Amino acid sequence: GQQLNQSPQSMFIQEGEDVSMNCTSSSIFNTWLWYKQDPGEGPVLLIALYKAGELTSNGRLTAQFGITRKDSFLNISASIPSDVGIYFCAGRRGGGGNKLTFGTGTQLKVEL
Amino acid sequence: GAVVSQHPSRVICKSGTSVKIECRSLDFQATTMFWYRQFPKQSLMLMATSNEGSKATYEQGVEKDKFLINHASLTLSTLTVTSAHPEDSSFYICSAPGLGVQETQYFGPGTRLLVL
Numbered sequence: 001g002q003q004l005n006q007s008p009q010s011m012f013i014q015e016g017e018d019v020s021m022n023c024t025s026s027s028i029f030n031t032w033l034w035y036k037q038d039p040g041e042g043p044v045l046l047i048a049l050y051k052a053g054e055l056t057s058n059g060r061l062t063a064q065f066g067i068t069r070k071d072s073f074l075n076i077s078a079s080i081p082s083d084v085g086i087y088f089c090a091g092r093r094g095g096g097g098n099k100l101t102f103g104t105g106t107q108l109k110v111e112l
Numbered sequence: 113g114a115v116v117s118q119h120p121s122r123v124i125c126k127s128g129t130s131v132k133i134e135c136r137s138l139d140f141q142a143t144t145m146f147w148y149r150q151f152p153k154q155s156l157m158l159m160a161t162s163n164e165g166s167k168a169t170y171e172q173g174v175e176k177d178k179f180l181i182n183h184a185s186l187t188l189s190t191l192t193v194t195s196a197h198p199e200d201s202s203f204y205i206c207s208a209p210g211l212g213v214q215e216t217q218y219f220g221p222g223t224r225l226l227v228l
Contacts (some may be wrong), residue, residue: 003155035217042118042205042219043156088155090217098144098209100217102155 004088006103013079021087021106022073029091032065032072033100037086045112046087047074081110114140114210118220125196126133126228132192135162135206141186142208145216147179150203162189164207195228 003040006023023032031050032051036044047058049072056063062075072089089103115138125131135145143164149158160181161169170180180192193200205222 031216032197035219037152040203040206040222040224042116045216045218048216098163098217099146101157102157105155 004091004101004103006106008106009104010107012109012111014077015079015081016030017079019075019076019079019083019108021108022071023091023103024071025091026067026070030069030094031092032063033073033090033092034061034063034072035088035090037088037105039085043088046074048067076108079108079110081112082110084108084110089097114138114208116206116208116218116220117202118206118223121180121221122226124226124228127197128195129195131166131196131225132190133204133225134207135189135191135208135220137187137208140143140164140208140210142189143186145183145189146207147181147189147191148205148207150205150222152203156205162191163208164189183219193225196225200226201225201227 004023004025033048037043047063053067054065054067060077065067071082087106088101092100117136119134145162147159149159150156157214158171159174162183164183170176178194183189203222203224205219207219208215
């Protein structure tokens with residue numbers, strides 16, 4: 001099945017640094033969602049974006065819905081050790097149904 | 113947010129046996145649920161859409177006779193892996209859309225299946 005391209009694939013950063021990751025698609029999506037997955041657990045919703053150009057924050061997390069509706073980015077400010085995990089973007093098309101297409105994932109590792 | 117549970121969380125079975133995984137929406141009703149499979153270090157791949165009161169819709173390449181889905185009620189969907197083989201070993205995750213004008217999806221904690 002189709003997957004969204006997510007970059008970078010992995011990141012190894014220092015605690016306190018800001019993090020940025022993005023997700024791109026060749027087709028348009030009406031909704032962009034960002035999830036975090038810890039090992040052995042299901043994804044947890046971080047931020048949902050519903051309109052092109054929308055910029056939404058959730059604590060230290062900020063995400064934007066690209067103007068073209070083909071991309072989205074997620075920023076994490078002042079990273080802390082518990083930010084470690086895999087971050088997935090997911091897009092939902094319009095036209096009925098609620099199926100999500102997931103990105104390839106960005107693994108974040110935080111060095112103390 | 114809405115809570116989705118899965119049972120069991122881990123299961124080990126012998127090759128050739130069948131395994132049933134349950135997905136429940138705990139505090140809301142879900143006419144639709146989704147089943148995903150995730151192999152190690154990979155993303156989630158949608159397997160099928162479970163529809164309450166009607167047949168499930170399977171994604172291309174997913175064998176409907178091998179992965180039986182039953183949406184028995186508005187809060188329960190089950191996935192049965194029939195005649196499991198080692199290559200079916202994976203992390204199976206379900207999700208359900210939350211209620212409201214702007215729907216999002218909430219995921220269960222996943223079920224780790226190991227087929228020996």
